[in-house]
Amino acid sequence: MTNQPRPVEIIRQTPAFRAHLKVDELILRHGLFDGGMSDEMSREVVWRRDAVCVLPYDPVRDEVVLIEQFRAALLFNGDPAWSVEVVAGLIEDGESIEDVARRELKEESGLEAIGPLLPVTNVYSTPGFCSERFHMLCARVDAAGAGGIHGLDHEHEDIRVFALPFADAFSQWEGGKISNTPMAIGLLWLALHRNRLRRDWADPRGLRP
Incomplete structure (x- = not known):
């Protein structure tokens, strides 16, 4: 290639x-x-500015934390206008990728990342007509308190947060029920690295080198 x-x-x-x-x-x-x-x-x-996507994962409970929110563009294909996704947001001037990841994780899910964030991938969302890239990370979280409605009022965000066992989330991907690209990539990456994360994140010091 x-x-x-x-x-x-x-x-x-x-x-x-x-x-x-x-x-x-x-x-x-x-x-x-x-x-x-x-x-x-x-x-x-x-x-369009680059975006940061975060897959929140609890290795103890073996759960991913997902969000659901309104997306007007889905109406054009006759689909329901509420999309299940991972946390995401645009990079503003002066922000690092990690800054955005931690900010959006708190704003959209109410959770905080435990320890370092892990890089997953960097891809263009749709290079046929859009300049946007998204930088994807995985964050270790405690999903025990995941839930409720989050988001910023001035951005008209109405975000439902919920935790789902990894096996259930991945079975939805296998069943063709995941139509959101960052979420699909995140689940595939997690399927490859989940055992390592559950082993390494069991160490109280965080992810071992």
């Missing part, structure tokens, strides 16, 4: 929409695999 850079010529960049989302139209040409340059083409790009 290769990912060799090729030339990109941006001929014109024009703002097309400015609100909560920012959309630009790009007129561009790019290098071709067999050499030379493509014809001019138009591409719309949604410019």
Whole structure:
């Protein structure tokens, strides 16, 4: 597998929409695999800050903590507009990835991370038209008190929090009932690393090196 850079010529960049989302139209040409340059083409790009996603996991209870909230875009496919997800939020100016992870974990679930956060992956959400990447982490939590309604009023957040045994959450993925990408990635990662986390996080000092 290769990912060799090729030339990109941006001929014109024009703002097309400015609100909560920012959309630009790009007129561009790019290098071709067999050499030379493509014809001019138009591409719309949604410019969006990177996001941080956090999978909260309790290794003692073997539970993941999930959230449910309203997502208007789901209405376009005729699906229920409430989505089960992992904790997530956008990176603001001056914030580190860990800062965002700990802040969003508290705001959206009411929980605090115990010890270090573990990196899971970094991926583009939908590179066909959006610049957003999400940085995914796993946080050790105590799920005993997970529950209730959380979120920030000024962001119109109405977030239901609940804990679910890992086996139940993973069986939902296997049954095709998980449609949220970060949650699906998080559960697959946890399936690969769960035994190690349960062993290492049993140490009262936290995750052993």
